[in-house]
Amino acid sequence: MAEAVESPGDPETTTSRPLMRDLKAVGKKFMHVLYPRKSNTLLRDWDLWGPLILCVTLALMLQRGSVDSEKDGGPQFAEVFVIVWFGAVTITLNSKLLGGNISFFQSLCVLGYCILPLTMAMLVCRLVLLAEPGPINFMVRLFVVIIMFAWSIVASTAFLADSQPPNRKALAVYPVFLFYFVISWMILTFTPQ
């Protein structure tokens, strides 16, 4: 394609075209998560950039600002990172051990991309928390988080459910539910200092 025509010494074309291509691929997968259909794009062209971007964004937003009381606060950056990646790896191992025919990285890719609705919920929650606190504040955040949690589950199940034998689908989907539930809980209980 365009790579063959690049002049060798030109830094703009040797780095920006593959970068734009990758960014477009990530963006396309985001759209697939937001409008989940049964398609193979996420599975076929897996990449882990999207999950990394989402995980870092989520961890940065969830990190508590000041360290006034280290023991009592919300999760640290590293804790969120560990929960997301360790959780995704555990779920992937679980579904492979149950006999699913999805590859390791494809499953990580799907689980990571389906955090996108919850990251959007985190953004909304942070904006809502700037307003006046109170029960309405809490109800709005609760509503948004519940909707996004359901969206994440639907999106990931649409991609993952077909890879399991039919009498074990529930066994493979339950850990996904637990994973997104824990992340939703972390988002909901976020209190800015």
Added chain:
Amino acid sequence: MAAADELAFHEFEEATNLLAQTPNETTTRSDQLSPKGHVAVAMDSGGSYGAEDEVEESDKTMLLQEEKQQPGFWTFGYYQSFFDVDTSQVLDRIKGSLLPRPGHSFVRHQLRNRPDLYGPFWICATLAFVLAITGNLTLLLAQRRDPSIHYSPQFHKVTVASVTIYCYAWLVPLALWGFLRWRKGVRERMGLYTFLETVCVYGYSLFVFIPTVVLWLVPVPWLQWLSGALALALSAAGLVFTLWPVVREDSRLAAGVLLSVVVLLHALLAMGCKFYFFQPLPPEPMASPHQATPPPPATMLPPTLPRSVAA
């Protein structure tokens, strides 16, 4: 009905020799899968091993566990054999752990020589997260009632909960299995459970605590103690009924001590969780840490306080 068929099937290979040598061993009620190929579990009264494919599966499992060296522990297939369960089987095992019956050993009636690791692992994970989350929710609800209590997400409790539950559910069965093996060396008539079966029993017995912990959200003390005691009774009863056929052959003292230690450890776990994650909050507002720092202006106060600043 099928007892005669199963005897005929079992007398196929090694059981013939076994029956010839030690006729009493067939009445032992253990799922011992030693290299002697002792598969006379069909002798159990009221055994529902009617189907032949169950027998074949137990043979297959026996082979898998005998030839443990061939699919080595470094291969993926070795671990896949521990996740060879269906949704309905896991649900049945959970139901069996919720309703223990005397004389029905969990290992015999639910596991049937096919222990799985799915149940113990995910039940422990669920219990750890539910403990941390409901403990935090209790603090949130208390803060609603008494605004001077400082609410914080307390994320470190997740770590504490998961380490505690996983250590309990894996180290205690290890110790128990080791102890039983040692006693078996002393008294050969005792039965034995494999390590995985012990882990399975403990893992599924922890399931009853999940709804109990959710019930502990209700701030009524007598209800909390009642539900805790009920859960502990069910769970410990399941453990005792499962272990009883194995330790029955041992001396009274050893059996009694073992069973009491098992129940005591279980009770310690339940009470430890109750006290650590659901700390009873003091009725008066706490004095020290909130007077040193200026009180946070808006976030902690309930909206019903009149704001004199507002026009």
